[in-house]
Amino acid sequence: MSASAPALDHPSPAARARPASARSRVTQLGVLRSEWTKLYSLRSTRYSLLATLVMTIGFGIMASAINASRWPTMSAIDRAKFDPLATSLMGVTFGVLAIGVLGVLLITGEYSTGMIRSTMAAVPRRLPVLWGKAAVFGVVSAALAVPAAFIAFFTGQALLSGQHIEIAFSHPGVPGAILGAGASLVLVGLFAMGLGAILRNTAAGIASFAAIMFVVPPLLGILPARLADAIDPYLPSNAGQAMMEIGHHAHTLAPGAGAAVLAGYAAAVIGVAAVLLVRRDV
Amino acid sequence: MIEATHLTKRYGEKTAVDDLSFTVKPGIVTGFLGPNGSGKSTTMRLILGLDAPTGGQVTVAGKAYRDFPAPLHEVGVLLEARSVHTGRSAYHHLLALAQTHGIPRSRVNELISLVGLDEVARKRVGQFSLGMGQRLGIAAALLGDPEVLILDEPINGLDPEGIRWIRDLLRRLAAEGRTILLSSHLMSEMSLTADQLIIIGRGRLIRDVGLQAFVDEHSTNRVRVRAPDAGRLREVILGPEVRVSSDEPGVLVVEGLTAEQIGVAAAREGLILHELTPEKTSLEAAFMELTHDAAEYRAVIPAQDLPVATDRQERIAA
Numbered sequence: 001m002s003a004s005a006p007a008l009d010h011p012s013p014a015a016r017a018r019p020a021s022a023r024s025r026v027t028q029l030g031v032l033r034s035e036w037t038k039l040y041s042l043r044s045t046r047y048s049l050l051a052t053l054v055m056t057i058g059f060g061i062m063a064s065a066i067n068a069s070r071w072p073t074m075s076a077i078d079r080a081k082f083d084p085l086a087t088s089l090m091g092v093t094f095g096v097l098a099i100g101v102l103g104v105l106l107i108t109g110e111y112s113t114g115m116i117r118s119t120m121a122a123v124p125r126r127l128p129v130l131w132g133k134a135a136v137f138g139v140v141s142a143a144l145a146v147p148a149a150f151i152a153f154f155t156g157q158a159l160l161s162g163q164h165i166e167i168a169f170s171h172p173g174v175p176g177a178i179l180g181a182g183a184s185l186v187l188v189g190l191f192a193m194g195l196g197a198i199l200r201n202t203a204a205g206i207a208s209f210a211a212i213m214f215v216v217p218p219l220l221g222i223l224p225a226r227l228a229d230a231i232d233p234y235l236p237s238n239a240g241q242a243m244m245e246i247g248h249h250a251h252t253l254a255p256g257a258g259a260a261v262l263a264g265y266a267a268a269v270i271g272v273a274a275v276l277l278v279r280r281d282v
Numbered sequence: 283m284i285e286a287t288h289l290t291k292r293y294g295e296k297t298a299v300d301d302l303s304f305t306v307k308p309g310i311v312t313g314f315l316g317p318n319g320s321g322k323s324t325t326m327r328l329i330l331g332l333d334a335p336t337g338g339q340v341t342v343a344g345k346a347y348r349d350f351p352a353p354l355h356e357v358g359v360l361l362e363a364r365s366v367h368t369g370r371s372a373y374h375h376l377l378a379l380a381q382t383h384g385i386p387r388s389r390v391n392e393l394i395s396l397v398g399l400d401e402v403a404r405k406r407v408g409q410f411s412l413g414m415g416q417r418l419g420i421a422a423a424l425l426g427d428p429e430v431l432i433l434d435e436p437i438n439g440l441d442p443e444g445i446r447w448i449r450d451l452l453r454r455l456a457a458e459g460r461t462i463l464l465s466s467h468l469m470s471e472m473s474l475t476a477d478q479l480i481i482i483g484r485g486r487l488i489r490d491v492g493l494q495a496f497v498d499e500h501s502t503n504r505v506r507v508r509a510p511d512a513g514r515l516r517e518v519i520l521g522p523e524v525r526v527s528s529d530e531p532g533v534l535v536v537e538g539l540t541a542e543q544i545g546v547a548a549a550r551e552g553l554i555l556h557e558l559t560p561e562k563t564s565l566e567a568a569f570m571e572l573t574h575d576a577a578e579y580r581a582v583i584p585a586q587d588l589p590v591a592t593d594r595q596e597r598i599a600a
Contacts, residue, residue, distance in 0.1 A: 024384035025352035034381035041374035042367065109367060117332055117365040118375075118422065121357075122382045124331045124348040281333040 028128050035132040039140060044109070048102035049140070052095045052185065053148045059091030060152030064159040071163040084167040085174060088156025089149060089181045089244050096188050096213060096240070099141060103192030104205035106137055111200045120282045130197060130274055134190055141189045146182030149244075153178045173246035173255075180243030180255050187262045188213070188240055194269030198276060213237045233258075236265045283308055283461055284329060284430065288338035291324055291485075298324040300485035301338070306463045306478075308429075311456045313476030313493070314465040317573050321485035322465040323362050326434050329463075330359060342430055354383050354426030360419040362434035362465070368408030372399055372418050375407060380425055393421040412439025420448070430461040437471055449475050469569035473497070483573040500568035505541045507534045508557035509548070518551050519544055535561075 024030075039045050067087050074082070110116040123129050153174075157166040167174060195212075196205040217237050220228040232238055233253045242248060242258030253261060284306035291299040299321045306312045316322050327333040329340050331347040339346070342357055350356045366375050376390045394403045397417040402410065407418065416439055423431055436448050452475060456462050466472055472479060472493070479496055481489040489496070509515045512532050520526060524538040536544060541560045548555050 024355070026382055027384065030382045030384045034378045037374055037378040037381055038367075038370070041371065041378070042369045044369055109369075113367045113369075114361075114365040115367040115370075115375075117327075117361055118379060120332055121330050121359050121361075121365075122354055122379050124350065124353055282327075 026123055026125070026128070028131065031123055031128040031132040032135060034122075035129070035136040036140075039106070039136055042109070044105060045102060048098055048105065049144055051098040052102070052141070053144055055098055056091040056095035056145065056148040056181075056185070057152045057155070059094050060088045060156050061091075061159065063087045063090040064156035068159050068163050068165070071165060082165065084157065084160050084165055085153075085177055085246065086244070087160070088153045089178070091152055092149065092181045092185060092244060095145065095148070095185050096237075097210070099145070099185050099189040100192035100209045100213065101206055103137065103189040103194075104196035104209055105202060106133060106193055107196035108200060108202040108205050112202055116282055126277050127274055130270070130277055134193060134270060137193060138186055138190055142182065142186045145185035146179060149178045149181040149185075152181075171246075176255060177244045177246055180245075180259065183259060184240035184243040184262060187259070187266050188236070190266040191236060191262070191269055194266060194271075194273045197273035198269060234261055236262055239265070283344075284340065284342050284432075284463060285344075286325070286329075286338070286340040289325065289328060289335055289340050290337035291321075291328055291333060292336045298485050299328065299335075302482065302485065302487055303338075304480050304487060304490055306461055306480070308461040309456060309459045310477035311452055311462045311464055311475055312478045312480060313472035314463055314480050314482070315469065315472055315569065316465075316467065316482040316488075318467055320467075320483050320573070322467075322482065323434055324485070325482075326359075326361065326432055326463075326465065329432060330357070352383055352426065354379065354385070354428065356426075356428055357430045357432060358423030358426065358428040359431075360416070360423045360433040360436055362438070364415060364419075366407045366415070366418065366422075369406055371404045372407055372410070372421075373403040375418065376421060376425060379422055383426060385425060389425065393424055396424070397421040413441055413444050416440055417444070420451075428460075430463075431455060432463045434465045435467070436464065437466065437468070445471075469566045473565050481569070481572060488572055496568070497565065500565060503537070503540070504561045505536045505539065505544055506557065506559045506561055507536055507544055507555060508532055509534070509553060509555050511553055514551070515548060515553050515555075518553070519547050533557075 064084075064087050067082065071079075110119060119129055120126055153169070157169075160166040169175065192205070192209045195209050196202075199205045199208065213236060217232070217235055220232055220235075223231070229251050233242065233251055239253060239258040239261035242253040243255050243262065245252065245255060248254045248257075252258075286305075287303050289299055289302040290297070302321070302325065314322055314325070324333065325340075328335050329342065329347060342350075347353060347357065370378075373390065373394065376393060377387065380387070380390050394400055397420050399414065399417055399421065402414060407415065410418065416436060420433075420436065423433065431452075433452075436452075437445050440448060452462055452464065456477075464472075464475060476493050479489065479491050479493055480487070481491075491499075507515065510532065512528065512534050516526050516528075516534060519536060519539060521538070524536065526537075527535045529535065539547075541558050545555065545558055
């Protein structure tokens with residue numbers, strides 16, 4: 001930094017000469033632009049998005065390659081259970097972790113650094129910030145996650161085709177399942193963002209996200225089987241899983257229903273976050 | 283103009299701001315003064331609507347902050363606690379704030395130059411020194427060219443050059459008719475910058491007074507005189523308006539007479555003087571005395587044992 005004091009000219013004589021009505025003001029569009037700038041200007045965001053891509057595509061390719069090489073020696077039972085679509089989309093489960101962490105960080109990072117005070121002083125109505133963040137994050141993650149799911153599918157099927165065990169893109173329900181895989185990542189990310197906005201603390205946000213997605217599902221086993229079976233399909237993780245399958249089985253939701261349930265969770269936490277955002281002190 | 287009326291904020295059991303009423307007038311620098319923990323930062327958060335008051339209200343130009351369609355054009359803020367994401371560059375921080383209002387990029391660059399951050403604008407704020415962080419905060423505050431500026435401890439972490447820069451900038455901004463509220467826990471700084479003082483302690487208003495009035499009130503001119511025959515000198519100079527005290531043998535502390543008057547009186551009587559020194563009670567001492575009872579954290583030394591804080595060399599400015 002230069003040691004000399006900068007010129008003390010008036011910061012902007014022109015701006016002051018204008019009447020207040022001609023000046024700029026807070027708009028939802030402006031807040032969207034601002035949130036976009038915030039998103040891309042952080043290294044941690046870029047890395048988390050990259051991690052989501054790498055995991056979704058990478059683990060799908062890995063699973064497909066392993067299954068293709070194992071196929072000749074695989075037992076008849078394992079062969080009967082083999083699902084080429086699920087195998088190529090297996091990476092989504094790991095992508096969920098990366099995008100969930102990012103969703104939490106998008107909000108809690110503002111609280112931990114104090115940025116939230118600058119943000120809310122600029123937009124004192126507060127809610128446009130939450131809508132802006134959700135919209136920008138939703139669009140950006142969709143723009144990355146949906147193509148990632150398609151890349152994972154096509155690369156995976158190409159690997160599986162060596163053993164003639166692939167599933168065709170034209171097979172009924174396949175395009176929807178791939179789209180559902182990408183969309184589930186988007187909804188999970190928004191769900192995590194809502195959790196972060198409610199908890200306002202990075203550690204608490206990530207811990208509760210991981211608990212809901214990865215710890216609660218196996219814990220259901222301690223409940224009576226009938227109760228567990230009734231709840232199980234409606235867990236966020238399983239609702240997301242249902243989105244990337246063709247049709248549904250005894251204890252899973254149909255893809256559309258899964259999408260509705262997961263979107264409902266995301267909308268609910270963001271709704272709670274919105275109410276709290278207006279009511280609580282920053 | 284900022285107006286607080288019966289402003290109160292409680293966090294659970296603790297009352298941070300207690301029935302505080304004051305007016306910050308335009309065109310001058312108002313110093314917001316109080317010991318650490320006295321409620322200055324909380325009051326500023328209340329002004330900005332970051333926290334909701336438990337009671338009372340505060341308005342800027344007659345409006346609640348929240349009701350401004352373009353708050354950055356109305357009020358510029360520098361908060362004491364850093365309010366910047368450390369992973370973002372100074373440029374992107376300012377750009378993100380500007381975009382909420384549709385303020386153009388050119389204005390962002392203009393501000394970066396104004397505060398002298400050109401060379402580091404693309405560096406992550408986490409790598410900034412405290413002084414650079416303060417300059418970034420000033421840039422953010424000036425982004426919307428606001429009529430009202432609220433600056434919490436802007437001098438913190440600045441080098442002498444930076445401190446002078448802030449003083450000049452604030453003077454200039456005030457001269458343009460803007461309303462400036464400046465908090466500090468340092469009286470010495472206020473005496474160089476502020477025109478009006480709002481002094482608080484434990485969330486309560488202690489004084490709302492013009493700086494000059496405060497100076498006049500607290501700079502009782504005292505003269506320290508050392509003379510071998512102090513007793514005789516005392517009799518010679520005593521009068522209805524004159525107070526003489528002594529804290530060590532052979533030394534008198536005289537109030538109500540100038541050094542010249544004492545010198546003339548001594549010469550007339552043929553008395554020898556070894557020392558004749560004008561003393562001024564420092565504003566810092568006056569401020570400490572005023573807020574002593576209200577200071578939340580203080581050493582447990584009883585007040586009467588504290589050394590008398592006078593500074594002979596300090597010349598009170600303004």
